[in-house]
Amino acid sequence: MGKPSDLALALESLRRALREQVVPLLPHMDETQEFPDSVRGLLTELGLLTLVVPEAHGGLGSSLTDLCRVIEELARWDASIAVFVQAHATALRPLLLAGSPEQRRAFFGPVVEQGRLFAFALTEPHAGSDAAAIAARAEPAGDDCVLSGRKRFVTNGGIADYYLAFARTGPGRKGLTAFVVPARSPGLSVGKRENKMGLRASPTTDLFLEGVRIPAAHRIGAEGQGFALLTATLTASRPTIAAQAVGLAQGALDTAVRYAMEREQFGQPIGSFQGIRFMLAEMATAVEAARALLYRAAACHDEGVPSPALSAMAKLFASDTAMRVTTDAVQILGGYGYLKDYPVERFMRDAKVTQIFEGTNQIMRLVIAKDLLGRSRE
Amino acid sequence: MKVLVLVKQVPDTATQVKVGSDPRAIATTGITWIVSPYDEFAVEEALRIREKRGTGEVVAVSGGPERVKEALRSCLAMGADRAVHVLDPALEGADTLTTARVLAAVIQQEAPQLVLTGRQAIDDDTGAVGAQVAELLGWPCLSWIMEEAIAEDGATVRAGRQVEGALELFDLPLPCVLTAQKGLNEPRYPTLKGIMGAKKKEIKELGPGDLGVNVDGPQLELVRLEALPPRPPGRIIPGEPKEAVRELVRVLREEAKAI
Known part of the structure; x- marks a missing residue:
């Protein structure tokens, strides 16, 4: 997205818009699990849905590094608004990697011109960490394709205009294929909104595909290329989860630092006690380390040498850091940290899922170990 | 229609202002600079005029040191077409009349049909420049406007x-100067696309010699800034509410002479 000063100006503008228009709504959004249209409208108007869309198609053509910086800034305020942008960018990734010129025109156009939203539909009831176990089927029918199956844990479910869904066109890993499914397709329905521990304002739903007929031209990449496309997508996407984790950890740290300077006990601010000072110093160090790893993974991607292992390390380290830092932030705020009057308990609840989604941290370790040692013999 | 907007870069509203080592200025280290909020209303109104008429040009103008370009870039990111930056060290600490003379010279060069600016800058709050510019140009001026509508024939x-x-309604012939009051509109946020597009837009730089204005010392000279004495601590009246209230009323009547 151009020179650092442009990005700084963009982040400053973003920060101001969020502070004025979104931050006051966050406790209500968390309580009621609502994602207000006004918030979607603002994020869309600011151009956040067009970040990864190439400039040739009217988007901002952002590098992964700049995408991560924007997601980090969003997550400093709230992870639910960050994941709204993050999930959309992830769902556009297969189009960037393998979309034909016609497909790019057909799908990037509505994103840029009408603020259309994408969602990523991968997980199924029996295919989570084991993504190759996908059971949803895509069968040819003349010039069309007919999709059937059930997707779980779809972020932006119910509010998205398009779903990027993976389905089976043959047996095994080589039998997976990616498709763009318009939300208004007959046979497509959305389940109830899940009642979640964190990321409560972000809608998560099931997606039911019952004989959904879409043009074969909605197939992204070659038939059977789905698993390779998925791997490349996740390599680009995991740093954005790390950015979300770093942002929310920074948000919790900022709150803890402010509180430590204001809260007085034993006649002095608690920030003057070594016990608190050391905690804050360790939290800040961990956040910086996670940030450095995340932007290294993003930089490798931007230089044309994406590394699945580095992306997995960034996601693993940043999400574990976020969990620890947000837990410590609640500890520093003590009884007040446990109340919803302060945002740290929300950051702590939001942090947990970063250790789980887009591959659990156990899967991250498998990816890293495979890079070091080759495939396991189990 | 060409609309020119005069903007000033000021410290962020959240700044903790301190008197600097030179007692005629505030300490500027660590300050975040923004476009003065009333000037943002003026920029927004200019953009709306251009959008409503479907044609026209919005030019943002400011004077001051190099950092002022950031404020102009922010106006360009909102949607202004181009900007003019008067980069003259003599403008630092200039009085309002000097500033107005410089801005009036830019306006004469640009020849817009309308000049918009904020009712005052939020740093030194003089509220003088808009009216002074109009006076120097011999144009009508209406200050603190809450709404405006340009006739179709312009x-x-x-x-x-x-x-x-x-609400006092006035008709003014164009060209004229209007200064914006809060409530005129709700300024838009610069979009990411606007910010990216802004770097391709022109910021014309003018030096002291380019305007033919003689900047010969201020008529209003700032002597010094004095820090306000710290507020005396409050007083807590202890005791049962009934007695405490009686004492409070006595103090308000006899000591503070407030009631």
């Missing part, structure tokens, strides 16, 4: 300002 503007219990 010859006149009807503008309203709020007074106690009423």
Whole structure:
């Protein structure tokens, strides 16, 4: 997205818009699990849905590094608004990697011109960490394709205009294929909104595909290329989860630092006690380390040498850091940290899922170990 | 229609202002600089005029050191077409009349049909420059406007300002100067696309010699800034509410003479 000063100006503008228009709504959004249209409208108007869309198609053509910086800034305020942008960018990734010129025109156009939203539909009831176990089927029918199956844990479910869904066109890993499914397709329905521990304002739903007929031209990449496309997508996407984790950890740290300077006990601010000072110093160090790893993974991607292992390390380290830092932030705020009057308990609840989604941290370790040692013999 | 907007870069509203080592200025280290909020209303109104008429040009103008370009870039990111930056060290600490002379010279060069600016800058709050510019140009001026509508033929503007219990409506011939009051509009946020597009837009730089204005010392000279004495601590009246209230009333009547 151009020179650092442009990005700084963009982040400053973003920060101001969020502070004025979104931050006051966050406790209500968390309580009621609502994602207000006004918030979607603002994020869309600011151009956040067009970040990864190439400039040739009217988007901002952002590098992964700049995408991560924007997601980090969003997550400093709230992870639910960050994941709204993050999930959309992830769902556009297969189009960037393998979309034909016609497909790019057909799908990037509505994103840029009408603020259309994408969602990523991968997980199924029996295919989570084991993504190759996908059971949803895509069968040819003349010039069309007919999709059937059930997707779980779809972020932006119910509010998205398009779903990027993976389905089976043959047996095994080589039998997976990616498709763009318009939300208004007959046979497509959305389940109830899940009642979640964190990321409560972000809608998560099931997606039911019952004989959904879409043009074969909605197939992204070659038939059977789905698993390779998925791997490349996740390599680009995991740093954005790390950015979300770093942002929310920074948000919790900022709150803890402010509180430590204001809260007085034993006649002095608690920030003057070594016990608190050391905690804050360790939290800040961990956040910086996670940030450095995340932007290294993003930089490798931007230089044309994406590394699945580095992306997995960034996601693993940043999400574990976020969990620890947000837990410590609640500890520093003590009884007040446990109340919803302060945002740290929300950051702590939001942090947990970063250790789980887009591959659990156990899967991250498998990816890293495979890079070091080759495939396991189990 | 060409609309020129005069903007000033000021410290962020959240700044903790301290008197600097030179007692005639505030300490500027660590300050975040923004476009003065009333000037943002003026920029927004200019953009709306261009959008409503479907044609026209919005030019943002400011004077001051190099950092002022950031404020102009922010106006360009909102949607202004181009900007003019008067980069003159003599403008630092200039009085309002000097500033107005410089800005009036830019306006004469640019020859817009309308000049918009904020009712005052939020740093030194003089509220003088808009009116002084109009006076120097011999143009009509209406300050603190809450609404405006330019006639279709572009010859006149009807503008309203709020007074106690009423909206005063005026018709002015163009060209004229209007200064914006809060409530005129809700300024848009610069979009990411706007920010990216802003770097391709022109910021024309003018030096002291380019305007032919003689900047010969201020008529209003700032002597010094004095820090306000710290507020005396509050007083807590202890005791049962009944007695405490009696004591409070006595203090308010006899010591503070407030009631």
